[in-house]
Amino acid sequence: MEIRPECLIPFSENWSVPNGDEVREIIRRTGLTGGQVAKKVGLTGSGASRTVRRWVSGETDISYAIWGILCDLAGIKSIWRETESD
Template identity: 50%
Template sequence: MTNDANIRLECLKPAERWTQPTGEEVREVLRLAGFSGSKAAKALGLGAKGDRTIRRWIGEDTPIPYATWAILCDLAGLGVIWKED
């Protein structure tokens, strides 16, 4: 797993050692994945108001769930973070 992006390494760990990403880190992972908010919402199966959910994660109004974060990291090319190296 490489991390050339501005994402703290503790945000790229298995769930039991994971640190919640900041809104800027969520935004960066979306950028690396090539997702707009609506495209990410569709890819993650978040439903009709999913883009609002994405905005709440970026705005740090709601924490992003680990499983969702892990999928986004994989789609962004940051690796399979739920497995130990």
């Protein structure tokens, strides 16, 4: 599955929130489980894994900061860094 380019850019009014399928794909590329993802991004408590499931289902939007961490863990790129051409 491809991730839309507008989800892989530095935060601005042009950044698009990834949909559930895109979140699922990034998590798949990390090789982590939902529980491991929750731990890596600092989610704690009994609802941490549920939050990840909500991102994947599209019920809740993922934040740019957490999306950026997951993209980095997935080996995509550090999306928060501007390229020289930007």
